[in-house]
Amino acid sequence: MFQINRLRLEIKTTDINPDDIYGFDIPFSAGLNIIAGENTRGKTTISSSIFYALGMEELLGGMNDKALGKALKSHFDTFDQTINDWRNHTIFSSKIYIEITNDLGQIFTLRRIIKSGDPDPKINQAKTKKINVYESRLDKLSKDAKHYPLFLRADNNNEDDYGFYFWFARTIGIELPVVTNSNNKEGFSPLYLQIIFSALFIEQTRGWSGFLANIPFFGVPLSKEKTVAFLLDLKELYVNSEIERLNLVGKELEEEWKTIFNKIEVLSAEYNLHVINVSPTILSDKAELDFSSLQVYDENRENVTSITNLIDSTNLEIIASNQIPIKKVGENKIVLREKLEKLYSDQIEFSKKFENFDIKLNLQKKQKNDIAQQLDTVSAELSKNKGVQNIIEEAVVENIYDNCPKCNQKVSKDLMFNGEVEISRLTLTENIAYLSGQQRIIKSSLNSLIQVIEEKNIMRKYFLKKQRDFEEEIKLVLQELITDDRDYSVTETLKKVRLENKINELKYLNEKFNENIRLLQQLADQYQVLLVSKEEAKESFQDDEVILNKFESFFKEKLLFKLGYESNGPYNIYIQKQSPFKYFPVYKNSPEDSFAQPIKANSSASDVVRTIWAYTIALLIGKNNPGVILFDEPGQHKMSSDSLRKLFEICAKIKKHQIIIFTSVDTVLTNKVGREEKLDLDNLLTNLTLVKDYNLYKIKKGSKSINLINSI
Numbered sequence: 021m022f023q024i025n026r027l028r029l030e031i032k033t034t035d036i037n038p039d040d041i042y043g044f045d046i047p048f049s050a051g052l053n054i055i056a057g058e059n060t061r062g063k064t065t066i067s068s069s070i071f072y073a074l075g076m077e078e079l080l081g082g083m084n085d086k087a088l089g090k091a092l093k094s095h096f097d098t099f100d101q102t103i104n105d106w107r108n109h110t111i112f113s114s115k116i117y118i119e120i121t122n123d124l125g126q127i128f129t130l131r132r133i134i135k136s137g138d139p140d141p142k143i144n145q146a147k148t149k150k151i152n153v154y155e156s157r158l159d160k161l162s163k164d165a166k167h168y169p170l171f172l173r174a175d176n177n178n179e180d181d182y183g184f185y186f187w188f189a190r191t192i193g194i195e196l197p198v199v200t201n202s203n204n205k206e207g208f209s210p211l212y213l214q215i216i217f218s219a220l221f222i223e224q225t226r227g228w229s230g231f232l233a234n235i236p237f238f239g240v241p242l243s244k245e246k247t248v249a250f251l252l253d254l255k256e257l258y259v260n261s262e263i264e265r266l267n268l269v270g271k272e273l274e275e276e277w278k279t280i281f282n283k284i285e286v287l288s289a290e291y292n293l294h295v296i297n298v299s300p301t302i303l304s305d306k307a308e309l310d311f312s313s314l315q316v317y318d319e320n321r322e323n324v325t326s327i328t329n330l331i332d333s334t335n336l337e338i339i340a341s342n343q344i345p346i347k348k349v350g351e352n353k354i355v356l357r358e359k360l361e362k363l364y365s366d367q368i369e370f371s372k373k374f375e376n377f378d379i380k381l382n383l384q385k386k387q388k389n390d391i392a393q394q395l396d397t398v399s400a401e402l403s404k405n406k407g408v409q410n411i412i413e414e415a416v417v418e419n420i421y422d423n424c425p426k427c428n429q430k431v432s433k434d435l436m437f438n439g440e441v442e443i444s445r446l447t448l449t450e451n452i453a454y455l456s457g458q459q460r461i462i463k464s465s466l467n468s469l470i471q472v473i474e475e476k477n478i479m480r481k482y483f484l485k486k487q488r489d490f491e492e493e494i495k496l497v498l499q500e501l502i503t504d505d506r507d508y509s510v511t512e513t514l515k516k517v518r519l520e521n522k523i524n525e526l527k528y529l530n531e532k533f534n535e536n537i538r539l540l541q542q543l544a545d546q547y548q549v550l551l552v553s554k555e556e557a558k559e560s561f562q563d564d565e566v567i568l569n570k571f572e573s574f575f576k577e578k579l580l581f582k583l584g585y586e587s588n589g590p591y592n593i594y595i596q597k598q599s600p601f602k603y604f605p606v607y608k609n610s611p612e613d614s615f616a617q618p619i620k621a622n623s624s625a626s627d628v629v630r631t632i633w634a635y636t637i638a639l640l641i642g643k644n645n646p647g648v649i650l651f652d653e654p655g656q657h658k659m660s661s662d663s664l665r666k667l668f669e670i671c672a673k674i675k676k677h678q679i680i681i682f683t684s685v686d687t688v689l690t691n692k693v694g695r696e697e698k699l700d701l702d703n704l705l706t707n708l709t710l711v712k713d714y715n716l717y718k719i720k721k722g723s724k725s726i727n728l729i730n731s732i
Contacts (some may be wrong), residue, residue, distance in 0.1 A: 021194040021647030023678040024048045025127070025156050026119040029069055029092070031726065032137070042098070042109065043729050045195040052679050052714040053672040055156055056701055059686045062725025065091045067223065067652045067682050073118035075151060075172050075184050076217050079234045081225070083173060084148040085134050092116075093135045096726045107364050113137035121156040129161055130156040149173045161732055178210045185213040192646050197257060199246055200264045202457050203239025207268040208261075211250055212238050219247050219639060220646060224653040224682075228629050230620060231604055237449045248603040252571060253643035254564045263558045276541050277302040279471075284536050286475045289313065289530065292508055293327070299541070306462050306544035314533050318479055327533075331526045360497045367490045374483045383397045388469045395462045401454040405448065411650065566599055574641055575605070579634035579670065580638050584663035588624040595637045605631055624655040633667055647677045654681060654700060661689040665704045674711040 029043035044066065047053070057063050068088055071077045077087035085093050092114055100107040114134040121127050131154065149172045156165035177183030178196060189196050189210075196210035203209075218235040226233045232244045249257035281300050288295050294315040299308070310440050314327040327332075366518040367578065403672035496514065572595040581590060588607055596606045606616040607623075620628050633654060639645055655664050664683075671679040687699040701718075708714055719725050 021118050021645070021677070022122045023050055023648060024070070024118060024120055026117075027066070027070060027073065028117040028158060028732070029065075029114070029726070030729075031092075031096070031109075031114040032112045032115070034112050035109060038112075041729055041731055042096070042726055043114075044725050044727070045729055046717050047715070048678065048680065049677050050678055052668065052681070052708075054668070054701075054705075054714055054716045055680065055682045055719075056685055056716065057719030057725065059684050059719065061680045061723070062717050063278050063684065063719065064093065064224070064652070065089060065239060065725050067650065068092070069116050070118065070650065070680070071221060072132055072134070072224070073116045073151075074217075075132075075188070076214055076221060077216055078214050078236045079221055080223055081234070084145065087561070088620055091726060097724060099723055099726055111135055117158055117161075124193075126155075126191070127157050128191065129156055131159045133517060153184075153187065156573055159732060162486065166204050178208070189515065194644060194646065196602060197246075197250055197261055197266060198259075199240055199261050200268065200678070201239045203453055203586070208265055209238075209244075210238070211246055212236075213242050214238075216250065216646070219251060219636065220315060220648060221650040222632065222636060222652060222654075223650075224656075227652065228654075228656045230235040230628075231632065231635060232449065234286065237453060239453050244604075245599075245602050248639070249640035251639050252567055252603075254561075254603075256561050256564050259557050259561075264556070266554050267551055273547050273550065274302045274544055277540060277547075280539050280543070282472070282560050284533065287532060287536075290361065293529070294635070298537070300494060301549050302546045303540075304548040304702070306548075309537055309541055309544065312537055314530065327526055327530050331530070334523050335521055335527065338516065341516050343520065356497050356501055360494065360501070363490060363494050363497065369485060369496070370490065373488065377476075377480070377483060381473070381480065384469060384473055384476070388473060391462060391466045391469060395459065398455055398459050398462060402452065402459060405452045405455060408448065461569060461686050470662040475731060565597075568595055569602070571595060571638060571641060575634055575638040579637055580605075580631065582670065583630045583634055583666050584660055585623075585627050585630045585634070587627040588619075592622075593619065605635060626659050626663075629654065629659060630663060631657045637674070637679075645677075649679045650676070650682075651679070652682045653684060655683060655687040655689060658688055658690050658696065660697070661697070664689060665707070668704055668714070669679065669707055672708050 026045070026047050028045045029215060030036065031042040033040065033042060043646070044062075046066065052092075055066055057088050068077070068080055069092065072085075072092075074089060077083065080087040083090075093111060094543040095108055095110050096109055097106040099105075113136060116134060117129055118329050119127065119129045120360055131152045132150075133144075136144045136147040138144050138147070138590045151172060152167055152169050154161055154165045154167040156162070156167075170182055171177060171180075172184050178189070180186055194216075195214070196213065198208050199211045201209040204672060208449065214236050215238065218232045222228065224236060230245060235243055235247070237243070246257055248528075280299070284298060287293070295312075296315050297309070297312040303309070314593055316327055316330045335633055364667055393420055424547065432615055493514075575592055575595065576593055580593065592607050592609070594606055594611065594616075596602055596604055601616055606618055607619055607620040607621070619631055623631060633651070636649055637649075640647070640649070654667060668681070671681065683701070685699055685701055688696050689699050690696060705716075706716070
């Protein structure tokens with residue numbers, strides 16, 4: 021766990037006095053922290069600074085400084101009493117500091133650049149992609165303090181020793197579980213820290229529309245479900261993740277088996293062989309391969325004999341032929357004529373076989389071209405989507421475009437919402453992930469087909485050789501038929517040479533076959549170990565049942581209904597323990613009801629917000645919860661003043677964790693008699709003891725969050 025101790029923004033401007041420092045410097049404490057102020061006075065600037073300082077700005081809908089408003093990177097206003105009006109300041113450079121403490125009492129200060137002041141935008145962009153970590157308190161910060169840069173927005177930043185998220189997870193005592201990931205070439209990755217924080221940091225634009233509404237899509241299936249399971253430390257997450265990992269390994273073994281089996285098939289087809297007792301699908305018992313063998317068809321493809329028997333019989337044939345003197349042409353002419361007829365007949369049959377082989381090979385080549393075209397189409401579509409994403413992430417935020425160059429729809433500065441049209445970055449990201457997955461699948465199919473074609477091209481060389489052999493032997497017999505009867509028969513000599521070549525060829529084939537069988541036996545051993553591991557991974561989830569029951573009780577009895585939820589009774593609300601809506605609140609007619617409905621579909625808008633309050637706070641009982649919650653403008657949908665008061669009171673009693681609430685003093689609430697009234701913060705906090713029960717930071721009336729501040 022961790023808590024935030026202090027947040028400091030430092031801005032230097034292009035004003036006359038370059039030494040002036042603008043920004044804010046806000047202390048935080050354990051328990052409840054309230055940041056209050058009028059609308060448009062900079063509460064969002066403060067909240068987004070927390071997201072950005074901790075590398076969580078993707079939850080705001082953007083990456084790096086693109087997720088931040090103009091007051092942090094472009095220009096801001098301060099009230100100038102000398103002219104009794106607002107004065108605009110242009111930002112030269114800006115950076116954010118955040119001081120945190122972990123469970124071990126270690127204190128760190130994180131510094132992240134927002135705008136470096138460098139005129140080169142590429143250099144500035146590069147500086148926003150790292151966080152400098154100081155092993156020091158913010159007020160003790162100096163050049164001599166031990167510090168090191170950690171990178172963001174790169175591959176493996178949740179796994180690499182120099183990645184910020186890896187460092188942050190380790191520092192706050194979180195061991196990220198490994199889960200399947202369709203975006204990762206390995207097929208799995210850690211459950212990214214940004215995904216986990218979507219359950220803790222609720223921003224005001226979309227955060228109150230549903231549970232974990234701002235969860236980023238990184239290719240992790242069922243990411244919401246896995247996040248909750250991780251926070252509550254449910255065994256099922258780890259068991260299922262391990263089974264998913266083993267399944268991926270199993271698929272790799274199956275593919276290896278299939279590849280080796282195909283090699284054996286190609287080998288057998290190439291030399292007119294028949295494979296015996298070799299399964300095309302992976303086996304877990306290598307003993308089943310003990311009786312595998314290569315069989316050779318006779319000339320009529322009716323009877324078969326083992327390759328070892330054929331080697332023995334061919335050896336005997338060579339011995340026998342060596343004992344027979346070579347005949348002269350005149351003694352051999354009848355045999356030669358019969359042989360010529362047989363060669364012509366075999367050549368015709370072979371030509372038909374070769375022709376059919378070529379037809380199938382050409383079809384596969386055409387199929388390869390079609391798949392290659394499909395890959396080009398998907399790759400082009402993926403490139404277009406990435407281009408649109410780049411436009412949204414870069415051009416829109418910089419106000420280069422008022423309309424999307426792709427679809428000509430209006431786009432908003434915050435990337436999320438603009439009156440008429442909502443542009444969903446998440447959908448675009450999901451589409452890119454889907455197309456990336458399709459691209460990988462098509463590439464895999466294409467590579468497999470290319471491999472088959474390459475193997476068949478090798479086989480085709482054998483057919484060509486066989487064709488030449490027929491032609492040469494026919495030519496040789498024809499020549500011998502017109503040779504002087506007194507000459508020795510060349511075909512007899514050639515027959516002995518070919519028998520010896522046949523022996524060598526058969527031995528080579530047998531050796532290659534046995535080599536492939538040994539590889540299959542090794543895969544069978546690995547597959548057996550994998551199946552045993554999967555069985556061992558299937559544990560009882562009785563402990564999970566206890567945790568979920570405790571979570572449900574805390575959510576309902578201690579939070580939800582005390583916060584003023586009225587849409588349904590306690591007997592209708594449950595935490596779902598199986599899909600769909602697994603681990604989330606649902607509506608049921610009874611505990612035994614198999615038909616569960618999402619609670620959002622059966623609750624008023626304000627009760628949906630109360631449910632998110634209760635659910636997020638209830639997750640604090642989880643063993644793996646980082647211990648910090650951020651609520652940005654929880655008084656949504658004309659929330660009742662009693663509910664908001666109760667929220668403050670409940671949060672104030674939580675001392676072991678940290679809850680940060682941003683609230684507008686202009687928020688319209690509903691009082692007990694249903695009338696609308698502005699939020700009276702002092703009235704809402706009357707039941708709380710000042711200082712002891714909460715920490716209040718209030719933006720002065722008539723002012724904004726960014727002002728002239730002192731140096732550290």
